[in-house]
Amino acid sequence: MYARVYIDVLSGSVDRPFDYRIPPELTGVVQPGVRVQVPFGPRQITGIVISCTEESDVTKVKPIHQVLDEQPVLTPELLMLGQTLARETLCLQMTAYQAMLPAALRGKVVKTLERNVPLAELPPELAALFQSRRRVSWIDAQKSGTAMGVVREAVDQGLLTIEEVVKDQSAGRTLQGVQLRGSYSAEERLELVGNRAVKQKELLDVLETSERPMLVKTLAEDYGISNAAVNGLIDKGLAEKVDVEKRRDPYGARDFETSTPLALTKEQTHVLTSIKKVQAAGHDTLLLQGVTGSGKTEVYLQAIEDVLNQGSEAIVLVPEISLTPQMVERFKSRFGEAVAVLHSALSAGEKYDEWRRIHRGEVSVVVGARSAVFAPFTKLGLIIIDEEHEGSYKQEDQPRYHARDIAIQRGEYHNCPVLLGSATPSIESYARARKGVYTLLQLTERVNQKAMPEVKMVDMREELKEGNRSPLSTVMLEELEKRLERGEQSVLFLNRRGFSTFIMCRSCGFTSQCPHCEISLTYHKRHHQLKCHYCGFEETAPAACPECGSEHIRFFGTGTQKVEQELNRLLPEARIIRMDVDTTSRKGAHEALLQQFGEQKADILLGTQMIAKGLDFPNITLAGVLAADALLKIPDFRAAERTFQLLTQVSGRAGRDERAGEVVIQSYDTEHYSLLHAQNYDFERFVQTEMQERKRAQYPPYTYMVLITVSHQDLTRVIKTANEVAHKIEQHKQPSTALLGPVPSPIARIKDRYRYQCMIKYKDEPDMALLLQQAVAPYMKEMSKDDLYIAVDRHPQMFM
Ligand code: ADP
Ligand code: ZN
Numbered sequence: 001m002y003a004r005v006y007i008d009v010l011s012g013s014v015d016r017p018f019d020y021r022i023p024p025e026l027t028g029v030v031q032p033g034v035r036v037q038v039p040f041g042p043r044q045i046t047g048i049v050i051s052c053t054e055e056s057d058v059t060k061v062k063p064i065h066q067v068l069d070e071q072p073v074l075t076p077e078l079l080m081l082g083q084t085l086a087r088e089t090l091c092l093q094m095t096a097y098q099a100m101l102p103a104a105l106r107g108k109v110v111k112t113l114e115r116n117v118p119l120a121e122l123p124p125e126l127a128a129l130f131q132s133r134r135r136v137s138w139i140d141a142q143k144s145g146t147a148m149g150v151v152r153e154a155v156d157q158g159l160l161t162i163e164e165v166v167k168d169q170s171a172g173r174t175l176q177g178v179q180l181r182g183s184y185s186a187e188e189r190l191e192l193v194g195n196r197a198v199k200q201k202e203l204l205d206v207l208e209t210s211e212r213p214m215l216v217k218t219l220a221e222d223y224g225i226s227n228a229a230v231n232g233l234i235d236k237g238l239a240e241k242v243d244v245e246k247r248r249d250p251y252g253a254r255d256f257e258t259s260t261p262l263a264l265t266k267e268q269t270h271v272l273t274s275i276k277k278v279q280a281a282g283h284d285t286l287l288l289q290g291v292t293g294s295g296k297t298e299v300y301l302q303a304i305e306d307v308l309n310q311g312s313e314a315i316v317l318v319p320e321i322s323l324t325p326q327m328v329e330r331f332k333s334r335f336g337e338a339v340a341v342l343h344s345a346l347s348a349g350e351k352y353d354e355w356r357r358i359h360r361g362e363v364s365v366v367v368g369a370r371s372a373v374f375a376p377f378t379k380l381g382l383i384i385i386d387e388e389h390e391g392s393y394k395q396e397d398q399p400r401y402h403a404r405d406i407a408i409q410r411g412e413y414h415n416c417p418v419l420l421g422s423a424t425p426s427i428e429s430y431a432r433a434r435k436g437v438y439t440l441l442q443l444t445e446r447v448n449q450k451a452m453p454e455v456k457m458v459d460m461r462e463e464l465k466e467g468n469r470s471p472l473s474t475v476m477l478e479e480l481e482k483r484l485e486r487g488e489q490s491v492l493f494l495n496r497r498g499f500s501t502f503i504m505c506r507s508c509g510f511t512s513q514c515p516h517c518e519i520s521l522t523y524h525k526r527h528h529q530l531k532c533h534y535c536g537f538e539e540t541a542p543a544a545c546p547e548c549g550s551e552h553i554r555f556f557g558t559g560t561q562k563v564e565q566e567l568n569r570l571l572p573e574a575r576i577i578r579m580d581v582d583t584t585s586r587k588g589a590h591e592a593l594l595q596q597f598g599e600q601k602a603d604i605l606l607g608t609q610m611i612a613k614g615l616d617f618p619n620i621t622l623a624g625v626l627a628a629d630a631l632l633k634i635p636d637f638r639a640a641e642r643t644f645q646l647l648t649q650v651s652g653r654a655g656r657d658e659r660a661g662e663v664v665i666q667s668y669d670t671e672h673y674s675l676l677h678a679q680n681y682d683f684e685r686f687v688q689t690e691m692q693e694r695k696r697a698q699y700p701p702y703t704y705m706v707l708i709t710v711s712h713q714d715l716t717r718v719i720k721t722a723n724e725v726a727h728k729i730e731q732h733k734q735p736s737t738a739l740l741g742p743v744p745s746p747i748a749r750i751k752d753r754y755r756y757q758c759m760i761k762y763k764d765e766p767d768m769a770l771l772l773q774q775a776v777a778p779y780m781k782e783m784s785k786d787d788l789y790i791a792v793d794r795h796p797q798m799f800m
């Protein structure tokens with residue numbers, strides 16, 4: 001028997017399967033989807049088996065050295081999906097598989113076999129392996145020549161368990177546990193303890209009913225069993241101490257109150273019924289458009305409950321930034337231990353723990369960010385993508401996939417529905433729903449029947465005319481003051497990208513640029529530093545102009561720090577929490593700040609993008625946007641769409657309970673249709689206008705796009721390559737396909753690498769993946785060797 005293996009070397013030159021012989025002792029364990037160690041040149045390299053065959057065309061086939069998994073880590077479905085992914089996104093096969101697996105599986109997991117039964121109950125081969133030992137490492141078992149098929153069967157029968165430890169920073173966090181020792185019967189144990197040792201008998205009782213070692217700490221806290229009793233039992237040879245890996249589930253540690261399904265409104269009932277109908281019939285993609293507060297999440301919960309009742313599983317995708325403890329709690333309180341959470345803030349070990357619970361079938365619901373779409377479920381009954389319009393569902397490096405596309409492919413495979421939800425669906429999804437490609441469901445009313453907060457628009461040009469140079473308009477200040485008087489809270493939103501602070505010399509116009517990137521440096525007041533947001537370059541802000549020596553240096557723009565300063569000056573009594581990349585870079589800082597605000601330890605929450613989502617605090621009655629048009633100015637065809645979405649989302653933060661909320665939007669351009677329709681919560685009209693714009697300029701959903709970016713330190717090399725790639729595409733494309741460029745990218749240099757781009761807009765190409773593949777294939781070898789890089793981004797979300 002032979003195995004076809006993709007090896008873990010990320011290079012275009014080895015991006016194909018290699019044949020290896022399966023040695024007899026590994027038969028039955030080596031199967032598609034397991035990881036193996038194989039000889040490759042002088043080295044041993046990890047690889048993934050994609051198929052097993054009876055024959056091989058290769059003359060000198062080397063044997064597989066070791067098998068690393070007792071069960072496949074990739075299911076047949078995921079193996080197949082990975083192939084499509086590699087082809088469609090033009091990435092290496094191994095890159096595609098790695099995207100589906102937790103990072104810890106790249107060689108840092110130590111596995112140990114542990115025996116659960118007396119030696120006599122093990123098959124002779126295993127008894128010989130274990131002898132008097134209780135544990136044997138997975139590697140030693142293979143070195144001893146033991147048939148791994150026998151090992152796996154014993155695991156399946158529960159004679160052995162496999163313990164896995166991830167060797168990362170979080171390893172070594174073990175706790176002390178106690179477990180029974182020896183192969184005594186229950187009566188024999190009782191006899192050995194003796195009648196007088198009451199506590200030790202209690203301990204015996206606990207240990208006998210527990211499947212896993214008990215923590216010494218838990219015994220003391222929950223059972224009132226002291227260390228003395230534990231030691232007593234150990235002295236009698238009936239128990240032993242063991243190290244127990246601390247379960248690193250950051251949410252599991254807390255207790256969640258259980259919640260029960262709410263009685264649904266008429267609209268909610270209708271939506272749920274439609275979802276169930278599709279579920280009974282098979283696969284379809286549903287788009288649920290529901291205004292903020294219309295109870296989408298409750299519908300998700302009840303749809304999932306239905307799926308679980310049928311013995312199936314569900315995946316819920318939530319944008320990274322909305323995956324707050326509040327969000328997690330809603331799922332955990334309904335489904336308890338059945339929920340795993342995959343969050344990028346988890347350590348490698350924590351992620352691996354959660355992934356393993358899914359892999360072993362211990363959970364049936366996964367709530368997670370983008371990559372959770374690859375959760376190794378085998379009985380999927382529903383995939384939900386909340387806030388489906390979010391750009392973060394698109395991965396910006398390889399494999400450049402969109403979670404929505406993967407979800408739909410998985411939905412087709414499992415013949416189950418995919419439910420996309422949003423208050424402001426992406427224009428692309430909405431157009432598909434309107435055309436009948438997706439099924440459109442709507443929730444038009446808020447559960448509490450309350451009107452959406454009133455939105456006031458402030459023209460900042462007028463403010464300037466009246467001599468107000470502050471980033472805060474008079475109206476905004478008045479509203480903030482009212483909230484302070486009433487003890488209510490406000491959120492102030494500032495777009496990070498559009499307005500950050502930079503310095504400029506008033507005498508000669510000099511601005512401080514990053515020496516490595518084509519971009520202005522951002523001024524950070526706290527350390528009086530200039531920083532590049534692209535490459536991390538930092539320098540001390542100059543006191544005089546480096547060009548002309550003038551001391552008239554001004555700080556321009558309205559960064560969050562500057563607004564905070566302004567607030568402190570104008571509203572000295574207000575307590576402010578600032579949330580931006582600087583204050584939230586530490587792990588857990590984001591949540592800690594939100595919690596403080598939730599506990600009303602501040603009056604104003606000032607922040608970037610990250611505060612627009614998921615904030616659900618009843619005491620917020622004012623939401624303010626400081627520069628609404630900053631977003632509109634970003635050179636991206638989705639600028640109007642993103643602005644509309646953001647303003648709607650921000651407005652949703654105010655007035656979540658009884659008191660009416662208000663929204664103040666400041667802008668220099670007050671006539672733009674995305675602002676006007678957002679002001680009236682008129683999604684339908686916004687879509688109409690936006691669709692006309694898209695049609696006129698031939699942007700999605702009227703076309704598909706591809707962005708090709710070439711980068712290298714040598715500018716001539718970049719231009720030459722970009723031209724060659726463009727030429728190749730030009731030769732083979734359909735006449736209706738438009739090729740734009742090559743031109744310098746909007747940010748023409750990052751980290752000393754020059755960047756050129758080509759854009760493709762197409763409607764009908766028989767095989768775009770192949771066309772692109774052919775255009776970039778000649779450079780694949782160069783790419784790994786001398787730093788030339790060609791990024792091919794299909795259906796791009798970012799154009800920088
Ligand atoms: P959305 O996700 O659409 O913004 P949520 O699901 O968060 O809306 O619901 C908003 C609020 O209304 C939540 O506090 C939720 O618990 C509550 N809610 C949802 N459905 C119902 C219902 N049928 N009856 C009572 N309260 C509900
Ligand atoms: Zn100057």
Ligand code: ZN
Nearest residue numbers: 514517532535
């Ligand atoms: Zn830089």
